[in-house]
Amino acid sequence: MAQSPAVSVIIPAHNEAETIVPCLKALLASKGELEAQVLVVANGCSDDTVAQAQRLAGEHEERGWSLEVHNLTEGGKTGALNAGDAATLGPVRVYLDADVVVSPPLLAQLIDALSIDAPAYGSGTLHLAPPKTATTRAYARIYAQVPFMTTGVQGAGLFAVNAAGRARWDDWPEIISDDIYARLMFATSERHKVAADYYWPLVEGWDALVRVRRRQDLGVQEIAARFPELLGNDDKPPFPKADQLKLALRDPCGFAVYAGVALATKLRRSTAWERGR
Numbered sequence: 001m002a003q004s005p006a007v008s009v010i011i012p013a014h015n016e017a018e019t020i021v022p023c024l025k026a027l028l029a030s031k032g033e034l035e036a037q038v039l040v041v042a043n044g045c046s047d048d049t050v051a052q053a054q055r056l057a058g059e060h061e062e063r064g065w066s067l068e069v070h071n072l073t074e075g076g077k078t079g080a081l082n083a084g085d086a087a088t089l090g091p092v093r094v095y096l097d098a099d100v101v102v103s104p105p106l107l108a109q110l111i112d113a114l115s116i117d118a119p120a121y122g123s124g125t126l127h128l129a130p131p132k133t134a135t136t137r138a139y140a141r142i143y144a145q146v147p148f149m150t151t152g153v154q155g156a157g158l159f160a161v162n163a164a165g166r167a168r169w170d171d172w173p174e175i176i177s178d179d180i181y182a183r184l185m186f187a188t189s190e191r192h193k194v195a196a197d198y199y200w201p202l203v204e205g206w207d208a209l210v211r212v213r214r215r216q217d218l219g220v221q222e223i224a225a226r227f228p229e230l231l232g233n234d235d236k237p238p239f240p241k242a243d244q245l246k247l248a249l250r251d252p253c254g255f256a257v258y259a260g261v262a263l264a265t266k267l268r269r270s271t272a273w274e275r276g277r
Contacts, residue, residue, distance in 0.1 A: 005037040005066070006111050007092045007160075010084030012077045013040055016098035017047040024056050026101045028063060032108040036065045040098075041084045044075020049098075081172045091115075094160040095182070101129070101199045102158065109194035110160045119165040121186040123155040124194050129201040136204050141251055142258035143202070147237035153191040155183045157200035165190070175226070177219030184223065184230035206261070213265040 009027060013020055020040065027038060038060060040053040053069045060067035070083055081095065092114045094107070106124045114120045128144055131137040143149060159182055168185045175181055183191070203212050224231060248255040 005035040005090040008037040008088040008090035009094045012080035013098040019099035030107040041080040043072040043080040097157040100157040103197040106196035113192040114162040122192040129199040138254040138257040141254040153193040
């Protein structure tokens with residue numbers, strides 16, 4: 001790369017052999033004459049995530065981008081995030097899940113939005129990727145309509161910060177919900193949502209949905225317990241009972257699955273790692 005990149009994209013990857021190539025190819029399809037540093041940080045992989053990512057080194061070189069594939073022996077997203085940050089060169093950092101697909105305008109729009117002196121956080125317009133199973137399709141129909149998904153800057157699966165914003169914390173703490181932690185480092189007025197789309201998949205099937213929903217709840221509880229000072233930046237809107245009833249009447253099957261997952265979450269105890277969906 002002839003000059004410093006405009007953006008560094010950090011992609012933690014744990015056993016993502018099936019998704020890392022589509023993720024990287026979508027990045028390569030980004031519009032604009034921009035310089036990018038892409039850092040795939042494989043961590044504790046037992047599949048061929050590393051080899052799959054390295055396959056695309058030539059395509060990155062042809063575009064004038066750099067692709068660095070780091071292979072950490074220990075698993076854990078926190079370690080991967082810190083390793084990626086240590087190698088970052090760009091003033092804008094994009095943190096991207098390895099199973100997320102970005103639209104071509106997204107990188108350029110994030111760079112434009114975050115190329116300011118003041119601390120800033122950004123993300124794109126989130127869409128749920130088409131589910132494969134009937135259970136997840138039903139769940140997704142309701143989840144796509146909850147207030148968190150229809151308002152504000154979600155940052156689930158993809159968020160970005162500029163240099164002044166990233167300076168607000170040192171290393172990533174050992175924490176369940178890195179996306180919530182990062183978002184709550186910024187006031188609502190400091191969060192920027194760009195128009196470009198990205199596609200974020202839910203996990204498939206009842207058991208996986210319950211495990212992941214449980215992990216999400218634990219992540220929220222952990223933030224409140226360990227970093228209560230961040231809660232002042234929480235703008236998550238309420239989900240009134242009246243609105244829930246309207247959704248239930250419009251889509252009783254979908255709402256039954258969504259509510260059933262929420263109930264099962266409260267009854268199941270698990271802290272095992274799952275995708276943060």
